[in-house]
Amino acid sequence: MTQVVTVRRRALEASEERAQALRRSFADTGTLVVNIISSPGSGKTTLLEATLRRLTAGHHCAVIEGDVATERDADRIRALGVPAHQILTGGACHLDARQIEAALGAARLLPADILFIENVGNLICPTTYDLGEDFKVALLSVTEGDDKPFKYPAIFARAEVTVISKIDLLPHLPFDLAAVEEQLRSLNPGAAILRTSATTGEGIEGWCELLVKRLAAKRRATGQE
Amino acid sequence: MGIALEIHRVCRDVVRQHGPGRIESVRVAVGELTAVEPELLRFAWEAVVADGPHAGSTLDVVWCPATQLCSQCGDVKDRTAGSWLRICPACGRPLEVTGGDELDVLELRFTPDDDAGGASAVDTQAHDRGDSP
DSSP: OEEEEEEEEETTHHHHHHHHHHHHHHHHHTOEEEEEEOOTTSSHHHHHHHHHHHHTTTSOEEEEEEESSOSHHHHHHHTTTOOEEEEEOTTOSSOOHHHHHHHHHHSOOOSOSEEEEEOOSOSSGGGGOOOSOSEEEEEEEGGGOTTHHHHSHHHHHHOSEEEEEOGGGGGGSOOOHHHHHHHHHHHOTTOEEEEOOTTTOTTHHHHHHHHHHHHHHHHHHTTOO | OHHHHHHHHHHHHHHHHTOSEEEEEEEEEEEGGGTOOHHHHHHHHHHHHTTSTTTTOEEEEEEEOOEEEETTTEEOOSOOTTOOOSBOTTTOOBEEEEESOOEEEEEEEEEETTOOSOEEEEEOGGGOOSOOO
16 A cells, blocks of 8 residues: 655755764864865865965865866865865765865865865855855856856855956956846845956955864854854 | 755655655645756756666656745836846846745655555654755
C-alpha cells in the first residue's frame, strides 16, 4: 500500500547544519571568512592576488579555490606564498559546506586571520549554499553589462559587499555605473558598493580596509581582540 | 543537481524511518527567490534516481511566488516577476519578504517493500527538528 508521509523539512537542512558548525568553528578561531561569488572571468582571482599582496604583511590569509577543473587558481595564490587549497567540483557549479569541511581537513589553512573562499564562477547556484562565511561578496565586472543586478537579483540581494571590478575599462564601454549602483541599492540598501581595478590599483586599499575592519569587529564580537 | 541530491538524501532518511520501501513521488516547495528552475529540478531528480531503487519516481514542484510586504502600503503588487526588492517602490520603506524563499520537502509517497493494497497516512511533523521556515 502506498504510504503518504508529511515531511516538511528544508531540502538543504544537512548542508545548512554543516555550515553552522563551520561558522561556530570560525568564530572560535576568530577567522573572518569571505565567500566570493561572480560569473566566470569577473576577476575574482585577480582581485584576490591584489588583496593578498597588500594584506599578507600584517595578516595570515588562506584561500580555498573552487573550480570545475584545474589547479590554476590555487597555483596563482601559492605563488604569492599564501596557503591555498583547490577544490575540483568535477562539473558541479558551486561549493557546499561539506567540501569546505573536507578542504580544511585536507590542507593546513587554519589558523588564519582571513579565509577567502573563491566560489565556482556562477551567479546563480552558489547563492543558495551557505559555507559558514561571515559575508558574501559579489563581483561584477564592467565588461559584463549594466543590466546584471536585476537579471540575477538573488546574489546581489544577499551579498553584503558588491565589488564593481575592472573599473579602468569604463571609458571604453557603454556601462552606466550610476544605473548599476541604483539597481544594487534597490536590491540591497545596506550593502557596500566598491569600485576597483586590480590593474591600476584603484579601490583596492578601500576593499582591504573593509576586510580589516570586519576582522576587527568579529574579534571584538567573539571576545578575541 | 546538488539540490536534487539533497532532496534525495532527505527522502532516503524518511524512507529509512518508515521501513524499507520504494519512493513513488515527492512533493517539494520551490520559492521564486531561490533561483531554482522547477523543470530543471525535475530533470535533475530523474537523473539522481535513475538506476537506483527509486528509479521512475517523480518530483512534483509546488511553485511559491515571491511576496513582499510594506509596513505602510501592504502587499507589493507591481513587482516584476522574479525581482527581489528591498525597498517599497511606492513609499521607500524597507520591505519584508513573506514568501518565495521556500526550498522544502513537503510530502513523500512510497510503497513499503513488504506491502500490497490500501493506503495510509503518516505524519512525521512531531519528529521534526523544528527547522521548517
